[in-house]
Amino acid sequence: MAQDLFKQIGLSFKDWNMTCEYDELRSRKEVVNAWKASGYLLEKELPFLLKWNKEMTFSDCNGIWKVYLDKGKVSYINATAFKFDSSTVRQISIKGHFPFYESLSYLEQTYGLNYLKRKESSGYWEVIYPNDGLLFLFHKGLVMNVHLFLPIEKKNLRWVEDQFHY
Numbered sequence: 001m002a003q004d005l006f007k008q009i010g011l012s013f014k015d016w017n018m019t020c021e022y023d024e025l026r027s028r029k030e031v032v033n034a035w036k037a038s039g040y041l042l043e044k045e046l047p048f049l050l051k052w053n054k055e056m057t058f059s060d061c062n063g064i065w066k067v068y069l070d071k072g073k074v075s076y077i078n079a080t081a082f083k084f085d086s087s088t089v090r091q092i093s094i095k096g097h098f099p100f101y102e103s104l105s106y107l108e109q110t111y112g113l114n115y116l117k118r119k120e121s122s123g124y125w126e127v128i129y130p131n132d133g134l135l136f137l138f139h140k141g142l143v144m145n146v147h148l149f150l151p152i153e154k155k156n157l158r159w160v161e162d163q164f165h166y
Contacts, residue, residue, distance in 0.1 A: 005146075006133070025057075063100075
């Protein structure tokens with residue numbers, strides 16, 4: 001049965017009937033240090049715009065790779081097709097739809113045209129729906145990662161506009 005991940009955003013992690021265990025639990029400080037050590041510019045990365053204090057990493061959890069918590073509530077989810085097989089991630093729905101391995105035209109028909117786009121390198125690019133709490137990472141024209149979060153606060157929308165373009 002498909003699970004709509006978007007329904008978990010903002011809820012207590014304890015209330016999520018997850019059938020798998022996390023492999024690693026890190027504080028925000030530990031995650032910041034790890035990302036910096038890997039060469040990431042944190043001011044360009046969405047998770048660091050959002051409020052959270054714990055990161056949970058999963059290696060075998062039905063397409064869910066990372067879950068970020070703010071005082072026990074789910075504030076950000078990263079689901080990926082890179083680490084899991086296609087039959088697994090095709091069971092993940094987002095607002096009642098199944099976006100993995102789909103194209104931009106599918107997203108436009110499903111979630112609308114109110115998005116911003118950021119070109120990456122080596123065939124990767126992103127589309128963000130800041131008011132809806134959705135970010136999609138594309139590789140070779142297909143959705144491979146889905147990021148879910150609470151809608152971006154008005155005060156932070158300028159950051160999104162600076163990072164993404166129409």
